Amino acid sequence: MNILAPVRRDRVLAELPQCLRKEAALHVHKDFHPRVTCACQEHRTGTVGFKISKVIVVGDLSVGKTCLINRFCKDTFDKNYKATIGVDFEMERFEVLGIPFSLQLWDTAGQERFKCIASTYYRGAQAIIIVFNLNDVASLEHTKQWLADALKENDPSSVLLFLVGSKKDLSTPAQYLLMEKDALKVAQEMKAEYWAVSSLTGENVREFFFRVAALTFEATVLAELEKSGARRIGDVVRIHSDDSNLYLTARKKKPTCCP
Numbered sequence: 001m002n003i004l005a006p007v008r009r010d011r012v013l014a015e016l017p018q019c020l021r022k023e024a025a026l027h028v029h030k031d032f033h034p035r036v037t038c039a040c041q042e043h044r045t046g047t048v049g050f051k052i053s054k055v056i057v058v059g060d061l062s063v064g065k066t067c068l069i070n071r072f073c074k075d076t077f078d079k080n081y082k083a084t085i086g087v088d089f090e091m092e093r094f095e096v097l098g099i100p101f102s103l104q105l106w107d108t109a110g111q112e113r114f115k116c117i118a119s120t121y122y123r124g125a126q127a128i129i130i131v132f133n134l135n136d137v138a139s140l141e142h143t144k145q146w147l148a149d150a151l152k153e154n155d156p157s158s159v160l161l162f163l164v165g166s167k168k169d170l171s172t173p174a175q176y177l178l179m180e181k182d183a184l185k186v187a188q189e190m191k192a193e194y195w196a197v198s199s200l201t202g203e204n205v206r207e208f209f210f211r212v213a214a215l216t217f218e219a220t221v222l223a224e225l226e227k228s229g230a231r232r233i234g235d236v237v238r239i240h241s242d243d244s245n246l247y248l249t250a251r252k253k254k255p256t257c258c259p
């Protein structure tokens with residue numbers, strides 16, 4: 001008997017959601033990795049359906065981390081600032097290519113005095129979301145330090161990185177474009193996927209979290225297949241960098257596909 005509530009209809013992913021900007025994407029393939037699609041069709045995803053992937057959200061105080069999570073998980077927005085003390089978390093259940101998949105979204109404190117509590121929760125993340133305010137260039141500069149701190153507790157070769165500009169509703173199109181230029185550069189340096197969102201209007205929030213869920217799922221299935229020895233002995237693993245797959249080939253060996 002399944003004691004968990006069924007996955008909400010609006011959390012079902014049948015296709016790979018696309019990136020926001022091709023210049024700073026984890027990959028730009030149109031579909032899930034063929035090995036992943038194949039494994040899902042054949043129900044060969046091992047323990048993935050029971051796994052909960054940890055996602056940590058870090059960034060300066062008041063950049064909008066809590067609002068971003070609340071917009072996606074509860075569809076609410078609070079205009080009053082209430083600092084997160086230490087950490088908080090939300091669970092989100094998805095169904096990706098027919099397989100249940102859960103994300104545990106860890107909302108951490110940006111305030112310096114709570115940072116040491118929050119950093120004890122960084123370990124074991126499958127994805128790191130680094131948030132900055134699109135209207136505050138200092139918060140973008142600080143993302144490098146947030147990333148360095150988060151990576152101390154995680155394996156840089158396997159964790160997925162997302163750089164998210166928040167409060168898009170507060171910038172004019174011209175201001176936004178200026179900031180985006182800098183943000184894309186930072187995202188490329190970090191090998192992170194870039195997103196710009198507004199928790200007030202909801203712009204790109206759902207698209208962003210769907211992308212996080214999909215890419216985390218894809219990486220988890222690939223890791224599971226690799227672990228279970230699904231790769232045939234003698235297969236050739238080709239590692240090459242091209243524009244369509246900028247980061248993942250550089251970060252991690254990718255196995256060849258089953259079909």
Ligand SMILES: Nc1nc2c(ncn2[C@@H]2O[C@H](COP(=O)(O)OP(=O)(O)OP(=O)(O)O)[C@@H](O)[C@H]2O)c(=O)[nH]1
Pocket residue numbers: 059060061062063064065066067068078079080081082083084085108109110111166167168169170197198199200201
């Ligand atoms: N206009 C606008 N305001 C936002 C947006 N997101 C957050 N805010 C406001 O920014 C302030 C801070 O938001 P929080 O989500 O609490 O910030 P935080 O990053 O969680 O802050 P800490 O918990 O201290 O690290 C609040 O007053 C929010 O209402 C947004 O997309 N647009």
Ligand SMILES: [Mg+2]
Pocket residue numbers: 065066067082083084107108109110
């Ligand atoms: Mg908060």
